[in-house]
Amino acid sequence: MYDVIIIGAGPAGVSAGLYVKRANLNVLMLYKGESALEKAEHIENYYGFENGISGKDLYLNGIRQAKNLGIDVKNEETINIRIDENKKYTVITENETYKTKAIILATGNKKNTAKIEGIKDFEGKGISYCAICDGFFYKNKEVVVIGNGKYAVSEANELINIAKTVTILTDGKDLPGINNIKIDTRKIRRILGKNRVEEIEFEDSKKLKVDGIFIALGTADGNDFAKKLGIITKNNKIIVNENMETNVAGIYACGDCTGNLLQVSKSVYEGTKAGLQAINYVRENLNV
């Protein structure tokens, strides 16, 4: 059982981790995929670097700093988070399942917004972002999951015993090594329907009749987890108070996933605050 699991290893996640670790709590940091910071060519507006620094160097320095301090850092994709009894959490990654008392979401900004025509129009009308929440409405119906990674496979597996058929649509990408789920790699042109989702039109102009579409593009981010856990979001940003607390006890969010300024300094501040708050939470509520 970890005291705190941090998802994300950018400036917010690492800053949170430094404080949690220095408070002698048991902390795990999970990360996967590209960080927005890694892609920033040169950062000149952050304190203490007289000649600036490349985003990639700053990012990798941060991860090394976390490791040097003894934080358990793992390059593993988080696929799901579950709330257990007694205010504890289970974090499921591609390799392992971990238990924790508190979670800090520092997953960065949404990287995989779906650009398929019709998605926005049918949200809540056949388009869902949470298989475990909405699968119920598709009992014995035909559903698809749009995505091309382990997250999409995980969502499809949640639906397989409920829906009549489940197909993963990769929208032109590869998804090798999946045996139990039907996969269609054709490029998607648009989603069609009157008042609700009815059909998917592919680039080859052929159509597929569907009752429901579950979106699970790329790796799951803070916003995806928020929707599954019941954390309040607005415009794909996680809503936190001044202490980085979400509406779910023991879950904090910091950095780009909470919106506003997409700056390293803001992420460091929010990570610090989230870390300190998580320390208090674990000590006060869970008798460490």
Place this chain on the structure above:
Amino acid sequence: MSVLKIGEENFEKEVLKSEGKVLLDFYADWCMPCKMMSPIIDEIAEELQGKVKVGKINVDNNQELAMKYDVMSIPTIMIFENGTLLKTFIGVTDKDDLLEQLK
């Protein structure tokens, strides 16, 4: 009792034939986001007691009602005014956004 239990048997009386605004929370017991939404709905019921009717609909027991109103994702929160659907919110929604619609 500030939050009403609404179902097929009392929907017409409590919602469609009700004057003023009615806030409805479509939920299920197994739905984690619904559990997080529930205390927010309770707070609104308490704060707006006597001004706005607040009800919860269990979709497991009221599937026809859920289908009739195209509920395909939970929680879904609907606000009715004088029996007419005014606004639908899908997913866990900020309390302030709901209060704004209930003014």
